[in-house]
Amino acid sequence: MQEKILILDFGSQYTQLIARRVRELNVYCEIYPFNHYPALDASVKGVILSGSPFSVRDEKAPQPDLSSIKGKLPLLGVCYGAQYLAHYFGGEVKASNKREYGRANLSFVDNSCPLFKNISQHSQVWMSHGDTIEVLPSHYTVVASTSDVENAAYRIEGEETFGIQFHPEVYHSTEGTALLKNFVVDICGCKQDWTPDSFIETTVAELKEKIGEDRVILGLSGGVDSTVAAMLLHRAIGKNLTCIFVDNGLLRKNEFSDVLENYKELGLNVIGVDAGDLFLSRLAGIEDPEKKRKIIGATFVDVFDEESRKVKDAKWLGQGTIYPDVIESSSVNGPSQTIKSHHNVGGLPDYMKLKVVEPLRLLFKDEVRRVGKSLGLADKFLKRHPFPGPGLAIRILGEITKEKVRLLQEADHIYITMLQEEGLYDKVWQAGTILLPIKSVGVMGDERTYESVVALRAVESTDGMTADWCHLPYEFLAKVSNKIINNVRGINRVVYDISSKPPATIEWE
Incomplete structure (x- = not known):
């Protein structure tokens, strides 16, 4: 039976990132909606509660049933998860009047707490919440603070239950992976055998x-x-x-x-x-x-x-x-x-x-x-770049015709081939060409043209959940643009997409 960690999702943009960080430790995990997770068996070694766009003070705030988890399995609440475990068990969560978004440094760390074993006293963490835990329930103990957030992390006495008001899964929490390892390996006892x-x-x-x-x-x-x-x-x-x-x-x-x-x-x-x-x-x-x-x-x-x-x-x-x-x-x-x-x-x-x-x-x-x-x-x-299941259909904005497919195939072939020839293909996670539903004025020789526009897209990513646009060399983009315009009759303008995901998606449709 494959041992695993369950991650209960409250809608955080970072939930998938928690899963990736846990799996990078060779520990298997699965994500489930907070209100729809499977019956627990011996394979489940621990549970992580994600963050959320909700406040625990909202009328429709997510309220999971933790009766089969809390106090029975190791439990780690992250951000909303931590605030939920405080708010619904006797503490107070209020809107914060201090800065609790972005980088922060821990000012106090209790290294005797197994969650913070070997975590540095001034470790950098990433905050992302508008609420803060003002008062902890009586049997909760503070194990980490920042200069602005006293209850940055806590543990529950007599339980293997922990809460942190920062995100260990993001890059900016410099020892976040070490903290997650403390939880899934030392506290939950996972063997790290998922390879x-x-x-x-x-x-x-x-x-x-x-x-x-x-x-x-x-x-x-x-x-x-x-x-x-x-x-x-x-x-x-x-x-x-x-x-x-x-x-x-x-x-x-x-x-x-x-x-x-x-x-x-x-x-x-x-x-x-x-x-x-x-x-x-x-x-x-x-x-x-x-x-x-x-x-x-x-x-x-x-x-x-x-x-x-x-x-x-x-x-x-x-x-x-x-x-x-x-x-x-x-x-x-x-x-x-x-x-x-x-x-x-x-x-x-x-x-x-x-x-x-x-x-x-x-x-x-x-x-x-x-x-x-x-x-x-x-x-x-x-090393093939991902290619969307619907293919060029979602890279041709608007109605699809055989001629549009031909135009896009020719332009895209030039782009991808040049990426390969210039040694850039393997440095890009996904690249493609998009045919826009507009035409632009151009000049070729002494003639005025009114032809199609294509956008080049190239992104860096690991799994497609988030992506940054690639800073391809200007000289390379100039050569691609010239080759497409000179060789594909019907296209007279090439642009480059510099949008990241989020807020934009990788594909245009």
Whole structure:
């Protein structure tokens, strides 16, 4: 039984970051909404309560049922979690009249408290809250303070329950990882044995048991997620896996043939399906990005349904869904706001008789790459930039036509090829070109032009939950712009996107 930490989500923007930090310690954890978590068993070694945009003083503030947790399992409240444990158990939380946002330094640390073992006396932490704990319940003890926040951290006497009013998961809390390690390893007793190799061993065994001798169809995209999912399934069930790679007419230039060629060396049984005309016909006249995603998702299902009928006794549909897809598509009474729908999350319609298997559903993107490396996959699979499931459909703003797809494919091919040639591709997490729904005036020779505009996008990230724009060299951007304008008839202007996530998303739609 895999030991784990549960993280109860109250809607904080940092909840996923807590999970990533815990997993970096080789300790498995799962995120659940505060009001919808599974029954606890022996595998659960401890619980972390996240922060929240709510105040505990709000009328509709989240109130978890902690009766099976508090005092029975190690418990760490972070920010809102800490304030909840104080407010609802006899303390007082009030709006703060002091600065409690941004960097701060601890002025007092009780190193005898196991949570603060080996934490420096003036350790830098990151505050992000408008309320503060004014009065602690009688059996709570202060274990850390800042010059402005007396009750920056506490423990409950007689329990392995702790609260901190700062965020250990963010980069600015310089010893935050050490504090989390104190909690999950020393206090919760986790063995730190959740590694890529252990994940592969456990997952392959689970897939064998779950699937048995059944046949599985997997949708390949050419990206790292579906490739790693395919290799895990291949290791578990071998020839009973049939992979289908669909050309939806919205792939990058030459991608259909290039990807099929790459897959030959992996020993996978891959069928290529050219369904571009079907996708483009269904997308004709559609401008709304959510409608595009839903049409593409429904069309994928239709194509897989048709192809599955050709595979005798197929019972399962394998998908490369990863954790950020699941998190971003969930919304339970407000804690996690739905940002956009994902075509590979949420199951299948009743008429399609395939069950879904998602080997990577609980992994972040960087974890998928580490698992792929342990599986022996080459860099050309592992270092491929993420590419959206709906493809170029969400990089063509507005209505989609064959001519717009051609324009974008040509411009994007130049951009990606030049990134590779200049040694910049591996320094970027994701790059792509966006065709804007506007035209601009230009001059070519003695002629006035009125043609399309493309935006170049390049971001740095680890899992797509947050991202910063890349500071690509001006000289490189100038060369790309010149090459696109000189070689792609129909484009006369190139711009560069310098927005980070948040507030912007990585894709434009």
